Amino acid sequence: MDVVVIGLGLIGGSMAKDLRRAGFATGLVGVESDPEHAAEAVRLGIVDRVDSLEEALPGADLVLITTPVDVAVTLLPGVLDRVGAHTTVTDMGSVKRRLTEAVREHSRRRQYVPAHPMAGTENSGPSAALENLFRGKIAILCDQEESGPQHLALVEKMFHALGMHIAYMTSDEQDHSTAFVSHLPHAAAYALANAVQDKEDRNIIFDLASGGFNSTVRLAKSSCAMWHPIFVQNRDYMVESLNVYMKHLEQFRDAIRDGESRQLEALILNANRIRAILNGESPRFLKNEETFVTYFTK
Amino acid sequence: MDVVVIGLGLIGGSMAKDLRRAGFATGLVGVESDPEHAAEAVRLGIVDRVDSLEEALPGADLVLITTPVDVAVTLLPGVLDRVGAHTTVTDMGSVKRRLTEAVREHSRRRQYVPAHPMAGTENSGPSAALENLFRGKIAILCDQEESGPQHLALVEKMFHALGMHIAYMTSDEQDHSTAFVSHLPHAAAYALANAVQDKEDRNIIFDLASGGFNSTVRLAKSSCAMWHPIFVQNRDYMVESLNVYMKHLEQFRDAIRDGESRQLEALILNANRIRAILNGESPRFLKNEETFVTYFTK
Numbered sequence: 001m002d003v004v005v006i007g008l009g010l011i012g013g014s015m016a017k018d019l020r021r022a023g024f025a026t027g028l029v030g031v032e033s034d035p036e037h038a039a040e041a042v043r044l045g046i047v048d049r050v051d052s053l054e055e056a057l058p059g060a061d062l063v064l065i066t067t068p069v070d071v072a073v074t075l076l077p078g079v080l081d082r083v084g085a086h087t088t089v090t091d092m093g094s095v096k097r098r099l100t101e102a103v104r105e106h107s108r109r110r111q112y113v114p115a116h117p118m119a120g121t122e123n124s125g126p127s128a129a130l131e132n133l134f135r136g137k138i139a140i141l142c143d144q145e146e147s148g149p150q151h152l153a154l155v156e157k158m159f160h161a162l163g164m165h166i167a168y169m170t171s172d173e174q175d176h177s178t179a180f181v182s183h184l185p186h187a188a189a190y191a192l193a194n195a196v197q198d199k200e201d202r203n204i205i206f207d208l209a210s211g212g213f214n215s216t217v218r219l220a221k222s223s224c225a226m227w228h229p230i231f232v233q234n235r236d237y238m239v240e241s242l243n244v245y246m247k248h249l250e251q252f253r254d255a256i257r258d259g260e261s262r263q264l265e266a267l268i269l270n271a272n273r274i275r276a277i278l279n280g281e282s283p284r285f286l287k288n289e290e291t292f293v294t295y296f297t298k
Numbered sequence: 299m300d301v302v303v304i305g306l307g308l309i310g311g312s313m314a315k316d317l318r319r320a321g322f323a324t325g326l327v328g329v330e331s332d333p334e335h336a337a338e339a340v341r342l343g344i345v346d347r348v349d350s351l352e353e354a355l356p357g358a359d360l361v362l363i364t365t366p367v368d369v370a371v372t373l374l375p376g377v378l379d380r381v382g383a384h385t386t387v388t389d390m391g392s393v394k395r396r397l398t399e400a401v402r403e404h405s406r407r408r409q410y411v412p413a414h415p416m417a418g419t420e421n422s423g424p425s426a427a428l429e430n431l432f433r434g435k436i437a438i439l440c441d442q443e444e445s446g447p448q449h450l451a452l453v454e455k456m457f458h459a460l461g462m463h464i465a466y467m468t469s470d471e472q473d474h475s476t477a478f479v480s481h482l483p484h485a486a487a488y489a490l491a492n493a494v495q496d497k498e499d500r501n502i503i504f505d506l507a508s509g510g511f512n513s514t515v516r517l518a519k520s521s522c523a524m525w526h527p528i529f530v531q532n533r534d535y536m537v538e539s540l541n542v543y544m545k546h547l548e549q550f551r552d553a554i555r556d557g558e559s560r561q562l563e564a565l566i567l568n569a570n571r572i573r574a575i576l577n578g579e580s581p582r583f584l585k586n587e588e589t590f591v592t593y594f595t596k
Contacts, residue, residue, distance in 0.1 A: 120510065122510075180493070180494050180497050181494060181511045182510060182511060184490070184493070184494075185490065185510055185511050185514035185515070186510065187547070187550055187551075188486060188490055188514060188547070189514060189569070190550060190565060190566055190569035191543060191546040191547040191549075191550050191569075192482070192483065192486055192543060192546075193568075193569035193570075193571075193572040194546045194549075194550075194565060194568055194569050195478070195482070195539070195542045195543040195545075195546045196478050196479060196482075196572075197568065197571065197572070198542060198546065199478050199539070199542055212418060212420075212480060212483055212484065212517050213479045213480060213483050214576060215513045215514070215516050215517070216483035216486060216487060216513070216514055216516075216517060217483070217572055217576070218513050218514075219510050219513070219514060220569040220570065220572045220573075221570060221572060221573040221576075222570075223570075224563060224566040224567055224570065227566060228559075228562060228563055228566060231554050231562060232554070232557075232559065232562070235554055235555065235557070238551075238554050239551055239554060239555045241493070241497070242547060242550065242551040242554070243551065244493045244496060244497055245489060245490060245493040245547070246544055246547055246548070246551070247493075248489040248490075248492045248493045248496065249485070249486070249489040249540060249543070249544055249547070250544070251489075251492075252485055252488060252489050252540065253485075253536075253537055253540040253541070253544070256529050256530070256533055256536050256537060256540070257533070257537045259530075259533075261526075261530065264526060264529060264530070265522060265526055267488060267492060268488055268522040268525060268526055269522055270491075270492055270495065271487070271488040271489075271491035271492050271495075271518040272491075272518065272519060272520075272521075272522065273491075273495065274491040274494075274495070274515055274518045274519060275518075275519040278512060278515070278519075
């Protein structure tokens with residue numbers, strides 16, 4: 001199958017590597033605006049060649065849009081305009097309402113499958129691409145009833161080729177959930193990096209920082225080009241998640257400040273419950289199932 | 299050299315392992331109030347045997363106190379009372395002002411070296427003990443002028459045997475710095491774990507959580523027995539660091555809420571500066587030096 005990857009960064013590069021290795025993609029053509037990234041992607045064998053959008057799209061069976069979400073919003077309508085009637089178009093962006101709204105009335109809407117694989121690192125560019133980045137993780141498919149069944153089936157098959165499980169929900173539920181489990185941790189890390197730099201202008205402090213600090217602030221290395229548009233497009237849920245987070249920090253600070261020893265203990269023990277959840281010791285929907293259907297109620 | 303380790307957890311266990319392997323400790327005796335931990339530590343060969351405090355102390359050349367900091371405050375005066383005149387006593391706790399104040403006027407104060415190795419994991423107990431936990435990291439020695447030079451030299455030699463670099467500062471500077479680089483990240487992780495559980499009561503959310511969420515919330519698994527007393531004893535600097543952190547989160551939220559695109563970009567780019575600092579690309583005091591003297595000015 002001939003696959004076109006628009007945006008040759010961490011996500012596009014990693015997907016291309018794995019899809020080629022899985023034999024899912026037999027031809028891989030890249031579209032990339034940054035000439036250095038384009039050259040690097042070809043050098044690394046991530047794609048066979050790099051073409052312009054106009055040259056690449058007609059021959060594609062599947063088009064992956066793996067650009068920052070602001071670029072995706074400007075690109076997607078034109079991509080749907082230009083592809084053949086048989087081509088499936090999917091994107092991997094972390095925010096979905098703005099994008100799906102932009103093509104809600106598009107005549108080719110059913111050829112588009114909005115998706116979001118829950119995987120990544122704090123690095124960027126084709127040289128950051130990793131094999132097996134997605135294995136065992138979850139991909140979210142949004143608004144499935146708006147995509148044609150064959151197009152949906154192809155994207156599901158693609159995610160299975162990457163070793164991913166699939167979750168189904170609306171674009172709104174997607175944006176709300178990822179605001180808490182993905183976007184908020186990034187904002188928390190950015191703010192922590194700024195707070196520590198604000199207070200400690202001597203580099204020595206970072207020598208003191210051990211693994212605990214490093215792991216909490218790791219996401220603060222994440223690229224502005226990718227994360228700025230995510231925060232902008234998911235604005236309302238970002239404000240909500242940050243407000244909820246700050247409420248819990250205030251609770252924590254107040255318990256310490258006011259010497260509320262039992263309350264502080266309760267807050268720590270409640271946080272400790274994450275251990276069982278993250279270690280998979282709590283019942284999970286995904287035990288031994290590759291695919292499941294989840295309907296979130298508001 | 300005969301070493302007594304009071305508190306056979308992650309830190310005491312890891313130190314015992316490495317000090318034995320380095321040939322620094324030829325005899326290792328444990329003191330431990332939890333019988334399961336005591337049995338496990340002997341079974342794992344971390345210590346040769348476990349004795350009561352009264353039995354263990356007289357024969358010791360070096361006593362390591364590696365208990366939670368509330369236990370250390372109650373233990374240290376009695377330990378200084380009971381040891382021989384030649385014994386060095388050191389502790390590894392993360393908060394120093396309360397503890398050093400408790401023994402400020404002790405007749406044996408010069409036999410005590412307050413220390414804090416900047417290393418750890420989110421796990422607890424002797425089974426969590428790791429080899430090489432400390433290698434390449436920094437140990438803080440506090441109020442050095444209050445310790446006898448021979449006792450200071452022995453503790454410095456011990457840290458070098460663990461492969462650590464050493465930083466010198468006052469107890470107050472120690473508490474202030476670690477409030478930002480260690481205690482705040484733990485509080486941030488606890489609050490994040492509570493915020494996400496608060497909002498998402500369906501376990502599915504944690505299936506969605508990828509590596510980014512996991513690394514940011516990892517510290518939320520840390521034990522209450524260790525961290526509750528740290529927050530209590532470092533109360534004033536914890537409140538300060540949490541206030542500074544919340545100020546930066548508010549800035550971040552306001553930039554998103556008010557559509558301040560340039561400001562949001564500036565905040566992310568400033569946070570990105572952590573990449574160079576953590577990757578060691580900025581000039582650091584510790585290049586090629588095992589020991590250095592640092593005087594912090596307020």
